[in-house]
Amino acid sequence: MPYANLPPKAFWKSCRETADFRMADLHDPAFPLPAGTKVATAGSCFAQNVRPWLEASELQVMDVEPAPPGMTPDVARRFGYGLFSARYGNIYTARQLRLMIEDCMDDRTDANAVWDRDGRRYDALRPGVEPEGLASVEEVLFHRRAHLRQVRRLFRRSQVIVFTLGLTEAWVDATSGHAYPSPPGIIAGRFDPARHQFVNFGFSDVKADLKAAIDLMRVDNPDLKVILTVSPVPLTATASGGHVLSATTYSKSVLRAVAGEIAAEDTGVDYFPAYEIIAGTPFGADRYKSNLRDVTASAVAEVMKVFFAAYGLTLPEMSGAAPAILPGQDEDDAIAICEDALLDAFAGRG
Protein backbone atom coordinates (compact mmCIF):
# COMPACT_ATOMS: atom_id res chain seq x y z
CA MET A 1 0.00 0.00 0.00
CA PRO A 2 1.27 3.49 -0.79
CA TYR A 3 2.31 5.36 2.37
CA ALA A 4 2.22 2.20 4.46
CA ASN A 5 5.96 1.77 4.75
CA LEU A 6 6.98 5.37 4.78
CA PRO A 7 9.13 6.66 7.64
CA PRO A 8 7.76 9.05 10.24
CA LYS A 9 9.35 12.04 8.52
CA ALA A 10 6.93 11.55 5.66
CA PHE A 11 3.95 12.38 7.82
CA TRP A 12 3.05 15.82 9.10
CA LYS A 13 1.45 14.35 12.18
CA SER A 14 4.55 12.38 13.13
CA CYS A 15 6.73 15.41 12.69
CA ARG A 16 4.31 17.61 14.59
CA GLU A 17 4.49 15.23 17.52
CA THR A 18 8.16 15.97 18.06
CA ALA A 19 9.46 19.17 19.55
CA ASP A 20 11.64 20.02 16.59
CA PHE A 21 9.49 18.65 13.77
CA ARG A 22 12.02 15.87 13.19
CA MET A 23 14.69 18.25 11.98
CA ALA A 24 17.28 15.48 12.12
CA ASP A 25 15.47 13.76 9.26
CA LEU A 26 15.00 16.88 7.17
CA HIS A 27 17.96 16.59 4.87
CA ASP A 28 19.52 13.58 3.24
CA PRO A 29 22.64 14.89 1.48
CA ALA A 30 23.13 14.13 -2.18
CA PHE A 31 26.88 13.92 -1.68
CA PRO A 32 29.30 13.88 1.24
CA LEU A 33 30.96 17.01 2.52
CA PRO A 34 34.09 15.80 4.27
CA ALA A 35 36.11 17.94 6.62
CA GLY A 36 38.57 20.05 4.67
CA THR A 37 36.32 20.45 1.63
CA LYS A 38 36.99 23.74 -0.12
CA VAL A 39 33.71 25.61 -0.02
CA ALA A 40 32.80 28.87 -1.70
CA THR A 41 29.80 30.96 -0.76
CA ALA A 42 27.72 33.31 -2.88
CA GLY A 43 24.17 34.51 -3.18
CA SER A 44 21.73 36.84 -1.53
CA CYS A 45 22.42 38.64 1.69
CA PHE A 46 21.05 35.77 3.78
CA ALA A 47 24.10 33.80 2.74
CA GLN A 48 26.22 36.26 4.71
CA ASN A 49 24.81 34.70 7.87
CA VAL A 50 25.93 31.25 6.84
CA ARG A 51 29.51 32.05 6.04
CA PRO A 52 30.82 32.64 9.60
CA TRP A 53 29.44 29.27 10.63
CA LEU A 54 31.17 27.57 7.73
CA GLU A 55 34.39 29.41 8.56
CA ALA A 56 34.24 28.11 12.11
CA SER A 57 33.67 24.56 10.93
CA GLU A 58 35.97 21.84 9.65
CA LEU A 59 35.30 22.98 6.10
CA GLN A 60 37.80 25.14 4.28
CA VAL A 61 35.97 28.29 3.30
CA MET A 62 37.48 29.98 0.28
CA ASP A 63 38.23 33.69 0.17
CA VAL A 64 40.05 34.87 -2.92
CA GLU A 65 39.69 38.55 -2.06
CA PRO A 66 40.33 38.71 1.67
CA ALA A 67 40.33 41.93 3.63
CA PRO A 68 43.72 43.64 3.86
CA PRO A 69 45.79 42.73 6.89
CA GLY A 70 44.78 44.90 9.81
CA MET A 71 41.46 46.09 8.40
CA THR A 72 38.86 45.96 11.16
CA PRO A 73 35.85 43.68 10.65
CA ASP A 74 33.36 46.53 10.45
CA VAL A 75 35.35 48.38 7.79
CA ALA A 76 35.84 45.11 5.94
CA ARG A 77 32.12 44.42 5.85
CA ARG A 78 31.37 47.96 4.73
CA PHE A 79 33.66 47.45 1.76
CA GLY A 80 32.39 43.99 0.90
CA TYR A 81 35.25 41.95 2.32
CA GLY A 82 34.52 38.69 4.07
CA LEU A 83 30.85 38.62 3.21
CA PHE A 84 31.32 35.95 0.57
CA SER A 85 34.22 34.08 -1.00
CA ALA A 86 34.94 37.01 -3.29
CA ARG A 87 33.89 40.65 -3.33
CA TYR A 88 30.98 40.15 -5.70
CA GLY A 89 28.50 41.52 -3.19
CA ASN A 90 25.02 40.09 -3.07
CA ILE A 91 24.00 37.97 -6.03
CA TYR A 92 20.25 37.94 -5.72
CA THR A 93 19.21 36.32 -8.99
CA ALA A 94 20.33 33.38 -11.07
CA ARG A 95 20.65 35.78 -13.99
CA GLN A 96 23.20 37.84 -12.05
CA LEU A 97 25.20 34.71 -11.29
CA ARG A 98 25.14 33.55 -14.89
CA LEU A 99 26.20 36.91 -16.28
CA MET A 100 29.00 37.25 -13.76
CA ILE A 101 30.40 33.87 -14.69
CA GLU A 102 30.08 34.68 -18.38
CA ASP A 103 32.03 37.86 -17.73
CA CYS A 104 34.69 35.78 -15.94
CA MET A 105 34.96 33.32 -18.79
CA ASP A 106 35.10 36.00 -21.45
CA ASP A 107 37.27 38.38 -19.39
CA ARG A 108 34.65 40.99 -20.15
CA THR A 109 34.04 44.35 -18.57
CA ASP A 110 31.67 47.03 -19.75
CA ALA A 111 31.95 50.78 -19.22
CA ASN A 112 28.17 50.96 -19.56
CA ALA A 113 27.89 49.11 -16.27
CA VAL A 114 29.46 51.98 -14.38
CA TRP A 115 27.20 54.33 -12.46
CA ASP A 116 27.80 57.85 -11.27
CA ARG A 117 26.89 59.59 -8.04
CA ASP A 118 28.21 62.96 -7.04
CA GLY A 119 31.15 62.62 -9.37
CA ARG A 120 32.17 59.23 -8.04
CA ARG A 121 31.91 56.05 -10.09
CA TYR A 122 30.34 52.77 -9.04
CA ASP A 123 30.43 49.25 -10.40
CA ALA A 124 26.75 48.81 -11.25
CA LEU A 125 27.11 45.04 -10.94
CA ARG A 126 28.26 45.24 -7.31
CA PRO A 127 27.54 48.80 -6.22
CA GLY A 128 27.54 47.96 -2.53
CA VAL A 129 31.17 46.97 -2.23
CA GLU A 130 32.52 50.48 -2.70
CA PRO A 131 30.23 52.74 -0.66
CA GLU A 132 32.25 55.82 -1.56
CA GLY A 133 32.71 54.88 -5.20
CA LEU A 134 35.88 55.17 -7.22
CA ALA A 135 37.52 58.07 -9.00
CA SER A 136 36.95 57.14 -12.64
CA VAL A 137 35.33 54.70 -15.03
CA GLU A 138 38.78 53.33 -15.77
CA GLU A 139 39.38 52.62 -12.11
CA VAL A 140 36.07 50.78 -11.81
CA LEU A 141 36.94 48.64 -14.81
CA PHE A 142 40.43 48.01 -13.44
CA HIS A 143 38.92 46.77 -10.18
CA ARG A 144 36.28 44.74 -11.95
CA ARG A 145 38.72 43.03 -14.25
CA ALA A 146 40.96 42.02 -11.38
CA HIS A 147 37.88 40.88 -9.45
CA LEU A 148 36.63 38.67 -12.28
CA ARG A 149 40.00 36.95 -12.48
CA GLN A 150 39.76 36.14 -8.80
CA VAL A 151 36.20 34.87 -9.17
CA ARG A 152 37.22 32.54 -11.95
CA ARG A 153 40.06 31.28 -9.81
CA LEU A 154 37.58 30.78 -6.96
CA PHE A 155 35.32 28.54 -8.98
CA ARG A 156 38.31 26.68 -10.36
CA ARG A 157 39.74 25.93 -6.92
CA SER A 158 36.56 25.28 -4.95
CA GLN A 159 35.11 21.84 -4.52
CA VAL A 160 31.66 22.99 -3.48
CA ILE A 161 29.82 26.24 -3.93
CA VAL A 162 26.97 27.10 -1.60
CA PHE A 163 24.68 29.40 -3.53
CA THR A 164 21.68 31.07 -1.93
CA LEU A 165 18.94 32.08 -4.32
CA GLY A 166 17.33 35.31 -3.20
CA LEU A 167 15.00 36.95 -5.69
CA THR A 168 13.26 36.56 -8.98
CA GLU A 169 12.70 40.28 -9.43
CA ALA A 170 15.46 42.34 -11.00
CA TRP A 171 16.17 45.43 -13.03
CA VAL A 172 17.95 44.77 -16.26
CA ASP A 173 19.56 46.96 -18.86
CA ALA A 174 17.59 46.48 -22.07
CA THR A 175 20.62 47.36 -24.14
CA SER A 176 23.38 45.37 -22.53
CA GLY A 177 21.37 42.73 -20.69
CA HIS A 178 23.07 43.49 -17.38
CA ALA A 179 21.04 42.40 -14.36
CA TYR A 180 21.64 44.74 -11.45
CA PRO A 181 21.61 43.82 -7.77
CA SER A 182 20.08 47.20 -7.02
CA PRO A 183 17.89 49.37 -9.23
CA PRO A 184 19.66 52.31 -10.87
CA GLY A 185 19.22 55.43 -8.78
CA ILE A 186 19.23 53.77 -5.37
CA ILE A 187 22.93 53.52 -4.55
CA ALA A 188 24.14 55.34 -7.65
CA GLY A 189 23.29 55.80 -11.29
CA ARG A 190 20.17 57.31 -12.80
CA PHE A 191 17.02 55.46 -13.63
CA ASP A 192 16.14 55.59 -17.33
CA PRO A 193 12.72 54.05 -18.01
CA ALA A 194 13.61 53.54 -21.65
CA ARG A 195 16.64 51.51 -20.78
CA HIS A 196 16.08 49.98 -17.36
CA GLN A 197 13.40 47.36 -17.36
CA PHE A 198 11.79 45.47 -14.54
CA VAL A 199 11.83 41.70 -14.93
CA ASN A 200 10.25 39.08 -12.73
CA PHE A 201 11.93 35.87 -13.78
CA GLY A 202 9.79 32.79 -14.08
CA PHE A 203 10.63 29.16 -13.45
CA SER A 204 12.05 28.48 -16.89
CA ASP A 205 14.20 31.63 -16.84
CA VAL A 206 15.65 30.89 -13.43
CA LYS A 207 16.24 27.27 -14.22
CA ALA A 208 17.96 28.07 -17.52
CA ASP A 209 20.15 30.72 -15.88
CA LEU A 210 21.10 28.53 -12.97
CA LYS A 211 21.88 25.53 -15.13
CA ALA A 212 23.94 27.69 -17.46
CA ALA A 213 25.82 29.15 -14.52
CA ILE A 214 26.61 25.73 -13.12
CA ASP A 215 27.67 24.45 -16.53
CA LEU A 216 29.98 27.42 -16.98
CA MET A 217 31.56 26.94 -13.56
CA ARG A 218 32.24 23.34 -14.50
CA VAL A 219 34.11 24.31 -17.65
CA ASP A 220 37.15 24.95 -15.48
CA ASN A 221 36.15 22.56 -12.72
CA PRO A 222 34.11 19.58 -13.93
CA ASP A 223 33.87 18.05 -10.46
CA LEU A 224 32.44 21.15 -8.84
CA LYS A 225 29.48 20.40 -6.65
CA VAL A 226 26.77 22.87 -5.74
CA ILE A 227 24.61 23.22 -2.66
CA LEU A 228 21.59 25.40 -3.35
CA THR A 229 19.58 27.15 -0.71
CA VAL A 230 16.76 29.65 -0.90
CA SER A 231 16.82 32.75 1.21
CA PRO A 232 13.93 32.87 3.67
CA VAL A 233 14.12 36.67 3.76
CA PRO A 234 10.95 38.20 2.27
CA LEU A 235 11.13 40.88 -0.38
CA THR A 236 11.61 44.40 0.92
CA ALA A 237 9.50 45.68 -1.92
CA THR A 238 8.06 44.43 -5.17
CA ALA A 239 7.96 46.29 -8.45
CA SER A 240 5.62 43.70 -9.90
CA GLY A 241 2.51 45.78 -9.23
CA GLY A 242 1.24 43.19 -6.81
CA HIS A 243 1.18 42.86 -3.06
CA VAL A 244 4.57 42.26 -1.47
CA LEU A 245 3.28 39.10 0.24
CA SER A 246 2.12 37.59 -3.02
CA ALA A 247 5.33 38.68 -4.70
CA THR A 248 7.39 37.07 -1.95
CA THR A 249 5.43 33.84 -2.19
CA TYR A 250 5.85 33.78 -5.96
CA SER A 251 9.55 34.54 -5.80
CA LYS A 252 10.38 32.00 -3.13
CA SER A 253 8.17 29.37 -4.74
CA VAL A 254 9.91 29.70 -8.08
CA LEU A 255 13.35 29.61 -6.52
CA ARG A 256 12.49 26.66 -4.32
CA ALA A 257 11.03 24.74 -7.24
CA VAL A 258 14.01 25.46 -9.50
CA ALA A 259 16.47 24.45 -6.79
CA GLY A 260 14.59 21.22 -6.21
CA GLU A 261 14.36 20.36 -9.86
CA ILE A 262 17.99 21.06 -10.64
CA ALA A 263 19.04 19.03 -7.61
CA ALA A 264 16.84 16.19 -8.81
CA GLU A 265 18.38 16.26 -12.27
CA ASP A 266 22.04 16.78 -11.36
CA THR A 267 23.79 14.44 -8.94
CA GLY A 268 26.36 17.13 -8.30
CA VAL A 269 23.76 19.54 -6.99
CA ASP A 270 22.11 19.35 -3.60
CA TYR A 271 19.29 21.44 -2.21
CA PHE A 272 19.61 22.24 1.47
CA PRO A 273 16.27 23.30 3.01
CA ALA A 274 17.34 26.40 4.95
CA TYR A 275 14.22 28.10 3.65
CA GLU A 276 11.96 25.48 5.20
CA ILE A 277 13.78 25.56 8.54
CA ILE A 278 13.07 29.26 8.90
CA ALA A 279 9.96 30.02 6.90
CA GLY A 280 8.26 26.66 7.31
CA THR A 281 4.73 26.64 8.71
CA PRO A 282 5.67 24.78 11.92
CA PHE A 283 7.82 27.66 13.08
CA GLY A 284 5.45 30.57 12.58
CA ALA A 285 7.08 33.96 12.90
CA ASP A 286 9.39 32.96 15.73
CA ARG A 287 12.41 32.74 13.49
CA TYR A 288 12.15 36.31 12.32
CA LYS A 289 12.88 39.52 14.11
CA SER A 290 10.10 41.97 14.87
CA ASN A 291 10.08 43.32 11.31
CA LEU A 292 9.17 39.79 10.14
CA ARG A 293 11.91 40.05 7.56
CA ASP A 294 15.30 39.75 9.20
CA VAL A 295 16.11 36.31 10.48
CA THR A 296 17.07 35.84 14.12
CA ALA A 297 20.44 34.57 15.21
CA SER A 298 18.86 31.52 16.81
CA ALA A 299 17.12 30.66 13.54
CA VAL A 300 20.40 30.81 11.67
CA ALA A 301 21.89 28.63 14.37
CA GLU A 302 19.09 26.11 13.87
CA VAL A 303 19.75 26.05 10.13
CA MET A 304 23.41 25.42 10.68
CA LYS A 305 22.75 22.76 13.31
CA VAL A 306 20.70 20.81 10.79
CA PHE A 307 23.26 21.46 8.06
CA PHE A 308 26.28 20.22 9.99
CA ALA A 309 24.38 17.23 11.36
CA ALA A 310 23.16 16.24 7.91
CA TYR A 311 26.64 16.34 6.43
CA GLY A 312 28.20 14.62 9.43
CA LEU A 313 30.25 17.62 10.45
CA THR A 314 30.87 18.94 13.94
CA LEU A 315 28.71 21.88 14.90
CA PRO A 316 31.12 24.73 15.62
CA GLU A 317 30.74 26.67 18.82
CA MET A 318 29.49 30.11 18.00
CA SER A 319 28.56 31.15 21.56
CA GLY A 320 24.93 31.24 20.50
CA ALA A 321 25.47 34.64 18.93
CA ALA A 322 24.47 35.57 15.43
CA PRO A 323 27.60 35.21 13.36
CA ALA A 324 26.91 38.41 11.48
CA ILE A 325 26.92 40.34 14.74
CA LEU A 326 30.07 42.26 15.38
CA PRO A 327 31.48 42.82 18.86
CA GLY A 328 29.51 45.54 20.60
CA GLN A 329 26.65 45.36 18.18
CA ASP A 330 23.09 44.58 19.23
CA GLU A 331 21.32 41.78 17.45
CA ASP A 332 18.67 44.18 16.19
CA ASP A 333 21.38 46.22 14.51
CA ALA A 334 23.13 43.19 13.12
CA ILE A 335 21.66 42.82 9.72
CA ALA A 336 23.43 41.59 6.67
CA ILE A 337 24.63 44.07 4.07
CA CYS A 338 21.65 44.11 1.68
CA GLU A 339 21.10 46.53 -1.17
CA ASP A 340 17.43 45.64 -1.39
CA ALA A 341 16.87 46.79 2.18
CA LEU A 342 17.48 50.32 0.90
CA LEU A 343 14.10 50.09 -0.81
CA ASP A 344 12.52 50.43 2.63
CA ALA A 345 13.16 54.15 2.30
CA PHE A 346 10.43 54.34 -0.33
CA ALA A 347 7.76 52.75 1.85
CA GLY A 348 4.88 55.13 2.42
CA ARG A 349 5.83 57.56 -0.30
CA GLY A 350 3.27 56.32 -2.78
Place this chain on the structure above:
Amino acid sequence: MRIGLLGNSHAGMLIQAVESAAPEGLELSCLVQTGPGPDRLRREGTRLVAEDPDLIRFLDRAGLARELDLAACDTVVMVGMTLAIRFAALLMRPHTIAGWPSAETVSAQLDARRRPADLTPISRPAALAALAARAEDMALHRLIALVREASDLPILIVPQPHPSADALDSTGEGTASLQHLHSRGDGPALAQLLDEALTRYAGQFDRVHLVPRPLDTIRDGFLTDAAFMRGSQRLLGDGEHVAHDVFHANAEYGRQQLSLLTGEMTKVLSR
Protein backbone atom coordinates in the same frame (compact mmCIF):
# COMPACT_ATOMS: atom_id res chain seq x y z
CA MET B 1 55.76 78.71 26.61
CA ARG B 2 55.01 75.46 28.31
CA ILE B 3 54.27 72.38 26.25
CA GLY B 4 52.50 69.42 27.71
CA LEU B 5 54.14 66.52 25.93
CA LEU B 6 52.41 63.16 25.63
CA GLY B 7 54.16 60.50 23.66
CA ASN B 8 55.77 57.13 23.23
CA SER B 9 59.38 56.24 22.49
CA HIS B 10 59.37 58.54 19.46
CA ALA B 11 59.07 61.51 21.80
CA GLY B 12 62.71 60.85 22.70
CA MET B 13 64.10 62.71 19.70
CA LEU B 14 62.05 65.77 20.53
CA ILE B 15 62.93 65.74 24.21
CA GLN B 16 66.61 65.42 23.37
CA ALA B 17 66.35 68.26 20.88
CA VAL B 18 64.78 70.51 23.50
CA GLU B 19 67.40 69.52 26.05
CA SER B 20 70.22 70.29 23.67
CA ALA B 21 68.91 73.38 21.97
CA ALA B 22 65.64 74.58 23.39
CA PRO B 23 64.31 77.80 21.94
CA GLU B 24 64.28 80.46 24.63
CA GLY B 25 61.29 80.23 26.92
CA LEU B 26 60.25 76.79 25.80
CA GLU B 27 59.59 74.29 28.56
CA LEU B 28 58.39 70.73 28.41
CA SER B 29 56.24 68.83 30.86
CA CYS B 30 56.39 65.23 29.77
CA LEU B 31 54.08 62.32 30.35
CA VAL B 32 55.62 59.65 28.18
CA GLN B 33 55.97 55.90 28.03
CA THR B 34 57.53 53.48 25.59
CA GLY B 35 55.27 51.13 23.64
CA PRO B 36 51.84 52.42 22.71
CA GLY B 37 52.23 55.48 24.95
CA PRO B 38 50.87 56.64 28.33
CA ASP B 39 47.47 55.21 27.67
CA ARG B 40 46.00 54.58 31.09
CA LEU B 41 45.62 58.01 32.59
CA ARG B 42 43.01 59.33 34.99
CA ARG B 43 41.69 62.83 34.70
CA GLU B 44 41.33 64.90 37.86
CA GLY B 45 40.09 68.30 36.84
CA THR B 46 42.69 69.66 34.49
CA ARG B 47 45.31 67.15 35.57
CA LEU B 48 46.11 63.93 33.76
CA VAL B 49 47.35 61.47 36.34
CA ALA B 50 49.18 58.21 35.72
CA GLU B 51 47.36 55.26 37.20
CA ASP B 52 48.98 52.34 35.40
CA PRO B 53 51.65 50.82 37.71
CA ASP B 54 53.97 50.25 34.74
CA LEU B 55 53.64 53.87 33.70
CA ILE B 56 54.23 55.06 37.27
CA ARG B 57 57.35 52.93 37.52
CA PHE B 58 58.53 54.24 34.16
CA LEU B 59 57.97 57.88 35.12
CA ASP B 60 59.66 57.39 38.47
CA ARG B 61 62.71 55.83 36.80
CA ALA B 62 62.86 58.70 34.35
CA GLY B 63 62.52 61.24 37.14
CA LEU B 64 59.35 62.62 35.57
CA ALA B 65 56.22 63.78 37.33
CA ARG B 66 53.37 61.34 37.58
CA GLU B 67 50.91 63.87 36.26
CA LEU B 68 50.48 66.65 33.76
CA ASP B 69 48.43 69.73 34.60
CA LEU B 70 46.93 71.03 31.40
CA ALA B 71 46.05 74.30 33.10
CA ALA B 72 49.75 75.03 33.32
CA CYS B 73 50.32 74.40 29.60
CA ASP B 74 49.97 76.66 26.57
CA THR B 75 49.65 73.77 24.19
CA VAL B 76 49.68 70.00 24.08
CA VAL B 77 52.02 68.09 21.81
CA MET B 78 51.44 64.42 21.13
CA VAL B 79 54.24 62.44 19.55
CA GLY B 80 53.74 59.12 17.77
CA MET B 81 51.08 56.85 19.28
CA THR B 82 49.13 56.75 16.05
CA LEU B 83 49.34 55.53 12.47
CA ALA B 84 52.77 54.88 11.10
CA ILE B 85 54.09 53.80 7.75
CA ARG B 86 54.75 50.30 9.02
CA PHE B 87 51.05 49.62 9.50
CA ALA B 88 50.21 51.22 6.16
CA ALA B 89 52.80 49.00 4.47
CA LEU B 90 51.38 45.90 6.11
CA LEU B 91 47.90 46.89 4.99
CA MET B 92 48.96 47.56 1.43
CA ARG B 93 51.40 44.71 0.95
CA PRO B 94 48.91 42.48 -0.94
CA HIS B 95 47.23 45.45 -2.62
CA THR B 96 47.65 48.28 -5.05
CA ILE B 97 45.71 51.47 -5.63
CA ALA B 98 44.88 52.78 -9.07
CA GLY B 99 47.50 55.34 -10.00
CA TRP B 100 50.28 53.73 -7.98
CA PRO B 101 53.29 52.42 -9.88
CA SER B 102 52.37 48.84 -9.01
CA ALA B 103 48.91 49.34 -10.51
CA GLU B 104 50.59 49.65 -13.89
CA THR B 105 52.23 46.29 -13.28
CA VAL B 106 48.91 44.78 -12.29
CA SER B 107 47.27 46.10 -15.45
CA ALA B 108 50.05 44.66 -17.54
CA GLN B 109 49.70 41.29 -15.81
CA LEU B 110 45.96 41.26 -16.46
CA ASP B 111 46.64 41.97 -20.11
CA ALA B 112 49.36 39.39 -20.44
CA ARG B 113 47.91 36.39 -18.67
CA ARG B 114 44.62 34.75 -17.77
CA ARG B 115 45.22 34.26 -14.08
CA PRO B 116 44.86 36.91 -11.37
CA ALA B 117 47.51 39.57 -10.98
CA ASP B 118 50.03 39.38 -8.15
CA LEU B 119 48.38 42.25 -6.29
CA THR B 120 44.71 42.97 -5.68
CA PRO B 121 43.38 46.47 -6.25
CA ILE B 122 41.94 48.19 -3.23
CA SER B 123 40.14 51.50 -3.39
CA ARG B 124 41.65 54.56 -1.79
CA PRO B 125 38.49 55.04 0.33
CA ALA B 126 38.78 51.47 1.62
CA ALA B 127 42.44 51.90 2.48
CA LEU B 128 41.75 55.23 4.17
CA ALA B 129 38.84 53.73 6.09
CA ALA B 130 41.10 50.94 7.29
CA LEU B 131 43.70 53.45 8.44
CA ALA B 132 41.06 55.63 10.10
CA ALA B 133 39.66 52.71 12.04
CA ARG B 134 43.14 51.77 13.13
CA ALA B 135 43.84 55.33 14.27
CA GLU B 136 40.70 55.32 16.38
CA ASP B 137 41.98 52.28 18.21
CA MET B 138 45.31 53.76 19.18
CA ALA B 139 46.53 55.60 22.25
CA LEU B 140 46.57 59.00 20.58
CA HIS B 141 42.84 58.82 19.98
CA ARG B 142 42.07 58.10 23.60
CA LEU B 143 44.46 60.80 24.78
CA ILE B 144 42.87 63.43 22.54
CA ALA B 145 39.50 62.54 24.03
CA LEU B 146 40.92 62.73 27.53
CA VAL B 147 42.57 66.09 26.95
CA ARG B 148 39.40 67.45 25.40
CA GLU B 149 37.44 66.51 28.52
CA ALA B 150 39.63 68.88 30.46
CA SER B 151 40.78 71.56 28.08
CA ASP B 152 40.38 73.18 24.69
CA LEU B 153 44.12 73.78 24.39
CA PRO B 154 45.48 73.38 20.88
CA ILE B 155 46.85 69.90 20.29
CA LEU B 156 49.70 69.37 17.86
CA ILE B 157 50.36 65.89 16.57
CA VAL B 158 53.96 65.05 15.69
CA PRO B 159 53.87 61.94 13.54
CA GLN B 160 56.20 59.05 14.12
CA PRO B 161 59.32 59.41 11.96
CA HIS B 162 59.42 57.18 8.95
CA PRO B 163 61.80 54.25 9.42
CA SER B 164 65.40 54.60 8.44
CA ALA B 165 66.46 54.01 4.85
CA ASP B 166 68.59 51.28 6.45
CA ALA B 167 65.33 49.34 6.77
CA LEU B 168 65.69 48.40 3.13
CA ASP B 169 68.67 46.24 4.05
CA SER B 170 67.34 45.05 7.36
CA THR B 171 66.01 41.64 8.28
CA GLY B 172 64.39 43.05 11.37
CA GLU B 173 60.74 42.76 12.29
CA GLY B 174 58.43 45.05 10.37
CA THR B 175 60.83 45.79 7.55
CA ALA B 176 59.75 43.16 5.01
CA SER B 177 56.58 45.02 4.03
CA LEU B 178 58.56 48.25 3.65
CA GLN B 179 61.04 46.50 1.38
CA HIS B 180 58.20 45.00 -0.64
CA LEU B 181 56.49 48.35 -1.17
CA HIS B 182 59.84 49.88 -2.10
CA SER B 183 60.57 47.17 -4.63
CA ARG B 184 57.22 47.89 -6.26
CA GLY B 185 58.04 51.57 -6.46
CA ASP B 186 55.10 52.38 -4.20
CA GLY B 187 56.97 53.95 -1.29
CA PRO B 188 56.12 57.59 -2.03
CA ALA B 189 52.49 56.72 -2.80
CA LEU B 190 52.29 54.85 0.48
CA ALA B 191 53.60 57.87 2.37
CA GLN B 192 51.02 60.08 0.64
CA LEU B 193 48.28 57.67 1.64
CA LEU B 194 49.45 57.73 5.24
CA ASP B 195 49.70 61.53 5.26
CA GLU B 196 46.18 61.81 3.86
CA ALA B 197 44.92 59.47 6.56
CA LEU B 198 46.67 61.46 9.28
CA THR B 199 45.47 64.77 7.88
CA ARG B 200 41.89 63.51 7.76
CA TYR B 201 42.24 62.08 11.22
CA ALA B 202 43.47 65.33 12.74
CA GLY B 203 40.91 67.28 10.73
CA GLN B 204 37.99 65.67 12.49
CA PHE B 205 38.81 67.49 15.72
CA ASP B 206 38.70 71.16 16.61
CA ARG B 207 42.07 72.73 17.39
CA VAL B 208 44.03 69.59 16.56
CA HIS B 209 46.86 70.15 14.08
CA LEU B 210 49.20 67.81 12.30
CA VAL B 211 52.85 68.89 12.20
CA PRO B 212 54.61 67.87 9.00
CA ARG B 213 57.69 65.70 9.03
CA PRO B 214 60.93 67.51 8.17
CA LEU B 215 61.11 67.20 4.40
CA ASP B 216 64.89 67.22 4.24
CA THR B 217 65.03 64.03 6.28
CA ILE B 218 62.91 61.95 3.91
CA ARG B 219 64.54 59.45 1.58
CA ASP B 220 62.95 57.33 -1.10
CA GLY B 221 59.71 59.15 -0.44
CA PHE B 222 58.73 57.12 2.59
CA LEU B 223 61.82 56.56 4.71
CA THR B 224 64.15 58.71 6.75
CA ASP B 225 67.76 59.36 5.81
CA ALA B 226 69.83 57.07 7.99
CA ALA B 227 71.84 60.05 9.21
CA PHE B 228 68.79 61.19 11.15
CA MET B 229 68.23 57.79 12.72
CA ARG B 230 71.61 56.41 13.70
CA GLY B 231 72.55 56.90 17.31
CA SER B 232 68.99 57.52 18.47
CA GLN B 233 68.65 57.70 22.23
CA ARG B 234 66.21 55.81 24.39
CA LEU B 235 63.37 57.70 25.96
CA LEU B 236 64.78 57.41 29.46
CA GLY B 237 68.11 58.73 28.38
CA ASP B 238 69.87 55.52 29.32
CA GLY B 239 71.79 55.02 26.13
CA GLU B 240 71.22 54.45 22.48
CA HIS B 241 68.74 52.13 20.88
CA VAL B 242 70.28 48.92 19.64
CA ALA B 243 72.55 49.37 16.65
CA HIS B 244 70.15 47.76 14.20
CA ASP B 245 67.15 49.83 15.34
CA VAL B 246 65.65 51.45 12.26
CA PHE B 247 62.54 52.99 13.77
CA HIS B 248 63.74 55.73 16.13
CA ALA B 249 65.09 59.09 15.11
CA ASN B 250 68.00 60.89 16.70
CA ALA B 251 68.32 64.34 18.22
CA GLU B 252 69.22 65.93 14.88
CA TYR B 253 65.92 64.78 13.47
CA GLY B 254 64.38 66.07 16.68
CA ARG B 255 65.89 69.50 16.11
CA GLN B 256 64.43 69.70 12.62
CA GLN B 257 61.09 68.47 13.87
CA LEU B 258 61.21 70.94 16.76
CA SER B 259 61.72 73.78 14.32
CA LEU B 260 58.61 72.77 12.40
CA LEU B 261 56.73 72.25 15.63
CA THR B 262 57.50 75.68 17.02
CA GLY B 263 56.61 77.26 13.71
CA GLU B 264 53.26 75.49 13.74
CA MET B 265 52.71 76.42 17.37
CA THR B 266 53.31 80.07 16.64
CA LYS B 267 50.77 79.94 13.84
CA VAL B 268 48.21 78.11 15.92
CA LEU B 269 48.57 80.29 19.00
CA SER B 270 48.39 83.49 17.01
CA ARG B 271 44.97 82.58 15.60
